[in-house]
Structure formats: structure tokens, C-alpha cells
Ligand SMILES: [Zn+2]
């Protein structure tokens with residue numbers, strides 16, 4: 001493996017059944033039930049292991065009526081990653097389903113955009129409709145990490161190590177960032193919630209929880225520019241990811257898949 005080439009994995013940990021219309025602003029004419037998946041992502045390479053987002057725990061799942069299938073820590077261990085040995089966590093944004101499990105990585109430094117921290121601790125949180133996707137305890141945990149000198153702030157585009165860059169996209173959350181990773185199959189973009197489902201980017205549709213519709217739509221264009229192809233963009237909540245990409249090994253099907261090998265298309 002060269003100095004800037006990485007392995008990338010998606011680790012699914014939870015699911016939620018919902019009406020298809022709940023996934024789009026302006027709804028959907030097909031009102032059948034569907035499901036969304038919840039993931040964290042792992043990047044392994046010559047500069048160590050980076051975990052992208054931290055998911056949520058059982059207490060948060062219960063509070064928001066989600067179903068955890070494999071706790072995040074269990075998924076990481078199945079991939080050979082010991083959470084207490086992880087040095088870097090990339091926080092794409094601070095929504096509850098991405099920023100929980102905040103004690104799982106006691107030795108990690110956290111990477112976040114300036115604007116996301118300001119957004120989650122500022123005047124917008126005085127508005128109920130903008131506060132819904134945030135959990136007060138998750139945000140407070142990040143504030144505690146700031147005061148423990150464990151947070152690295154980024155502004156726009158920054159290289160974390162050769163082959164891994166973060167890019168502020170905004171839209172769904174004001175300081176949302178995606179992660180661009182060089183792999184042996186080309187440049188993969190972990191979109192996180194810059195694109196929840198493939199249908200969002202393919203059809204120009206928008207998830208209902210959104211700070212800025214305009215920035216979300218412009219963000220799709222940026223994702224396409226950053227990735228080697230549309231098939232190198234990994235949406236944040238699409239269950240299809242588990243079908244398109246191969247399991248890491250037998251026994252991990254529908255749980256942990258490799259994103260640095262070509263999808264079945
Ligand atoms: Zn989100």
C-alpha cells in the first residue's frame with residue numbers, strides 16, 4: 001500500500017422502518033414502507049485508523065425508536081479495530097445519529113468543521129425545528145472535548161493525512177463535511193448526510209431535515225466532482241450499500257462491507 005492509499009469500510013449498526021414519503025421534501029407518490037440504514041465508516045491506511053462518525057447507543061435508539069442491530073463497538077471489533085486505540089475520529093456533523101457513543105474513543109482526536117460547532121452551540125439551537133436532529137448531551141460531549149484539547153477544527157477543505165481530505169458541504173447541517181479518500185479503485189467519497197440515499201443525488205431530491213436546500217443541491221455537484229465517479233460516492237443512510245459492496249468476510253454480510261473495491265452494478 002502506498003503512502004496515500006487506504007482501505008475503506010462501511011459498518012452498519014442500526015435500521016429504521018419508515019414510509020418512503022418521509023425521506024423527501026414534498027414526499028413521494030409511492031407511500032409504501034421502506035427502511036434506512038445507519039453506518040459508521042472506517043478508513044485504514046499507512047497513517048493509522050480513522051473512524052468516521054460514532055453512531056448512537058442503545059439509550060438514544062430507545063429514545064428515538066430506532067433498532068440497533070450490532071452496536072458500533074461490536075462492529076469495529078469485528079473489523080479488528082479496538083475503539084480505545086483509535087487516534088482519529090472525523091465528525092461529519094453533530095446530529096444525534098452521527099455523534100453519540102461519545103465515550104467510545106477515549107484516546108481519539110476529533111475532526112470537525114468550525115461552522116458545525118458554532119451552529120450546534122449557537123442561536124440556531126433556540127429554534128425547535130432546527131434543534132430536532134441534535135442531542136444536547138452529544139453536543140456537550142464535544143464541548144468537553146474542545147476543553148480537553150481533543151478537537152481539531154477545519155475550515156472548508158483540509159488534508160488530514162496524504163490521501164484523506166475533508167470538505168465542508170453544509171446543506172443538511174450547516175457545517176456538514178464529507179470525506180474524500182484515495183483507494184486502490186480510485187477516489188471514494190464518504191458522503192455521510194451530504195447525500196442520505198442514492199435517490200437524493202440521482203434525482204436531485206432533498207431529505208426533509210435541512211438547514212439549506214440550495215447548499216444541499218449544490219453539495220451533490222461537489223460530491224460528483226470530488227469522487228472518481230458516481231459509483232465512488234457512498235450515501236449516508238442507503239441500505240443498498242450493503243447489497244452493492246462485498247462483505248469483508250463470511251459472517252459479516254449485511255453488516256460490514258468494503259468500499260475500496262468496485263460495487264456490483
Ligand atoms: Zn444528519
Ligand SMILES: [Zn+2]
Nearest residue numbers: 095097193236
Ligand atoms: Zn444521519
